[in-house]
Amino acid sequence: MDTRRFFAELPTHFAGDPQDHDPVDPAWEGIAQDVAGYTSTNELAVLNHAARLLPQDESYLEVGTFKGRSLCAAVRDVTDKKFYAMENFMEFGMAGEQARDELRANLGRHAQDADVELIEGDCFQLMARPGVVDRPVGVYFYDGEHTLLAHYLALAVAEPLLADEALVLVDDASWPVVQKAHRIFLRNHPGWSIEATWDAREADDPRWANGLHALVFRRTAPSRLGRRDQALLRYQTTVQDRVNAVGWKAAGLMPGVVKTGAKVFLSRSRAIGGGKS
Numbered sequence: 001m002d003t004r005r006f007f008a009e010l011p012t013h014f015a016g017d018p019q020d021h022d023p024v025d026p027a028w029e030g031i032a033q034d035v036a037g038y039t040s041t042n043e044l045a046v047l048n049h050a051a052r053l054l055p056q057d058e059s060y061l062e063v064g065t066f067k068g069r070s071l072c073a074a075v076r077d078v079t080d081k082k083f084y085a086m087e088n089f090m091e092f093g094m095a096g097e098q099a100r101d102e103l104r105a106n107l108g109r110h111a112q113d114a115d116v117e118l119i120e121g122d123c124f125q126l127m128a129r130p131g132v133v134d135r136p137v138g139v140y141f142y143d144g145e146h147t148l149l150a151h152y153l154a155l156a157v158a159e160p161l162l163a164d165e166a167l168v169l170v171d172d173a174s175w176p177v178v179q180k181a182h183r184i185f186l187r188n189h190p191g192w193s194i195e196a197t198w199d200a201r202e203a204d205d206p207r208w209a210n211g212l213h214a215l216v217f218r219r220t221a222p223s224r225l226g227r228r229d230q231a232l233l234r235y236q237t238t239v240q241d242r243v244n245a246v247g248w249k250a251a252g253l254m255p256g257v258v259k260t261g262a263k264v265f266l267s268r269s270r271a272i273g274g275g276k277s
């Protein structure tokens with residue numbers, strides 16, 4: 001993936017500096033209206049620009065698809081590229097379960113000409129599975145679980161799948177928890193840099209939702225998961241995912257109690273501009 005070209009040409013899709021301007025193409029607003037979801041119009045324009053520049057011998061990987069808003073935008077008018085989408089339909093309790101049907105319907109309307117492979121399951125297990133993608137990932141969009149460990153592993157486990165030069169877009173990156181995960185990860189993993197930060201001015205900012213950061217990976221040595229990262233992956237996939245499953249089940253049974261608890265626990269790690277998440 002030619003990441004320099006991606007950054008150089010990105011401003012042409014906006015009325016001015018992307019941070020403070022809307023996309024030129026009204027299509028993104030249309031997709032946001034039609035497909036329920038969490039990504040904002042500026043993010044949709046960025047994802048589609050990345051997908052268009054992706055070389056055909058590389059793939060686009062999305063983690064965290066929900067009802068498909070970000071994926072429907074990424075694939076728009078991109079018929080000759082391979083898209084992978086990983087989703088476990090666990091978040092949001094029953095709403096997550098219902099998301100599966102809506103996702104299929106949304107892809108039917110917006111992605112019928114695109115080559116999309118939806119892989120259902122836990123992204124950390126899936127990404128560690130040999131042969132899960134048939135070609136190197138040139139564009140990787142992470143919008144899955146938003147804990148410190150999940151964001152760290154989102155980079156660690158994906159790295160071996162990435163092309164020698166890859167663009168990595170991370171959603172909700174204005175949250176302190178995401179930035180902390182990136183700081184810790186980048187300290188010990190060569191070849192990575194943070195190239196652009198489109199931050200939210202407030203929680204659920206209409207232009208940038210909770211912020212989008214663009215990282216670039218340039219391979220300097222063969223990628224493999226180190227022993228510490230393997231141990232963290234084992235913890236995530238054997239302990240943490242069960243804790244998450246219980247938590248989302250409880251959220252379905254006692255929505256009020258769990259919502260209040262989550263607000264208390266997450267308010268600092270997800271604070272934007274001094275505000276509350």
Ligand SMILES: C[S@@+](CC[C@H](N)C(=O)[O-])C[C@H]1O[C@@H](n2cnc3c(N)ncnc32)[C@H](O)[C@@H]1O
Nearest residue numbers: 037038064066070087088090091122123144145
């Ligand atoms: C914020 S939503 C994604 C929003 C979507 N990208 C959009 O444009 O609206 C996060 C999604 O990540 C999924 N998710 C969370 N943890 C996951 C995991 N370990 N593996 C796969 N999907 C996961 C959730 O089920 C949820 O649907």
